[in-house]
Amino acid sequence: MQMTLRVVKNDEYDPDRVVRVDHLGPLASKGNANLDVGPQSTKLWDKLRSKDDHTMIAMDDARDALRDILKNADDDDEVEKELNKIGWIVLHTWDGWAGAEWLKSVVRPIKQVAPLRTIRGWHEDYAFMEQDVIVLEGETHLGRKPGAMFFTTATGRDRFARTVLYSLRPIEKIRTLGATLAERMRKKVGGHMWVAGHMRRGDFVREGWVMESSISDHLERVKRHLKEGVLILRKIHEEGKVTPFQIPDAVPNETQLTYEPPRDGEWFYIATDERDPIGLEYIRSQGGVLFADLITIDDRQKFGWPMMITDVIALVEQVVLSHSYYFYAHAMSSVAGGAVNMRAAMGADKRTSWVD
Numbered sequence: 001m002q003m004t005l006r007v008v009k010n011d012e013y014d015p016d017r018v019v020r021v022d023h024l025g026p027l028a029s030k031g032n033a034n035l036d037v038g039p040q041s042t043k044l045w046d047k048l049r050s051k052d053d054h055t056m057i058a059m060d061d062a063r064d065a066l067r068d069i070l071k072n073a074d075d076d077d078e079v080e081k082e083l084n085k086i087g088w089i090v091l092h093t094w095d096g097w098a099g100a101e102w103l104k105s106v107v108r109p110i111k112q113v114a115p116l117r118t119i120r121g122w123h124e125d126y127a128f129m130e131q132d133v134i135v136l137e138g139e140t141h142l143g144r145k146p147g148a149m150f151f152t153t154a155t156g157r158d159r160f161a162r163t164v165l166y167s168l169r170p171i172e173k174i175r176t177l178g179a180t181l182a183e184r185m186r187k188k189v190g191g192h193m194w195v196a197g198h199m200r201r202g203d204f205v206r207e208g209w210v211m212e213s214s215i216s217d218h219l220e221r222v223k224r225h226l227k228e229g230v231l232i233l234r235k236i237h238e239e240g241k242v243t244p245f246q247i248p249d250a251v252p253n254e255t256q257l258t259y260e261p262p263r264d265g266e267w268f269y270i271a272t273d274e275r276d277p278i279g280l281e282y283i284r285s286q287g288g289v290l291f292a293d294l295i296t297i298d299d300r301q302k303f304g305w306p307m308m309i310t311d312v313i314a315l316v317e318q319v320v321l322s323h324s325y326y327f328y329a330h331a332m333s334s335v336a337g338g339a340v341n342m343r344a345a346m347g348a349d350k351r352t353s354w355v356d
Helices: 039-049 059-065 076-085 122-126 154-167 172-188 202-207 215-239 254-258 277-285 297-303 310-323 334-345
Strands: 005-008 019-021 088-094 109-115 119-121 133-136 195-199 268-272 326-329 353-355
Touching (some): 088 154, 109 154, 119 122, 154 334, 195 215, 195 310, 268 310, 310 334
Parallel strands (some): 019 119, 195 326
């Protein structure tokens, strides 16, 4: 049976000043698009025009615009009720990292606000199509929130998050190998907590996307953050409490509290696409442990030929990073976003993942 395909153009999906949401049904009783006039709405429009994309403002911006008419500005329900009266709505999504949307992690839920007249529903525009597959053409990564849409309810947002966190996982052989390497890393540092960093090099160096172009400066930046991570782990260990990310069905993983925090000067794991032998040896000389240092010939033979593909190695390293007790990475890499999502799903403390 041949599958049928419908290609959706980028400028059709979410053209300038259009906000794409999952579906419009929940908005039926939430205001009238023709009511977004008047003094309060003018304040909202002024804040919207100050944004680069002119499509969305933060909940706190809306709160500030309506402060004169609110009894309790800290009450999100009251803020939303007043917004609906003047043709504006609250939408649900996730906060990016370092002011950008490259990671695509679904671990920090937020509310944003948009005028109802700019909203377009995915369900209303595409659910009726008869093709088997609908694909968004061209660039789908840059500038878009996870899911490439906003959600009209917290329930819809959480449903999508559950899919990402608990269903979209690497295949079992990748998860198994990653967990095996992570356990070897723990044994390498004496059986207690260990820390890890992701150093994206390769094409990021060529394109000028790295924060530090030289490997020595880059590694120094990573080490500085990992030292801060060690202090955080010691604090968590003293508190005896794990504070998970604000995700659906979160279960704190308190087994980590049974291990001692890292000690000063210990080995740390570095996931990287650096290929220069001199650069790799430099990482090792500074205390870094690499993928090649943990994997064995038997591991490679058991895993099979896909281990020759660097993208497959990156998936295994994501799993290794998810098992680390503190993790630091660069905000421009979705590899880091996958690791953050895995860590959240495994019940890691939200203070033990940092991206900038």
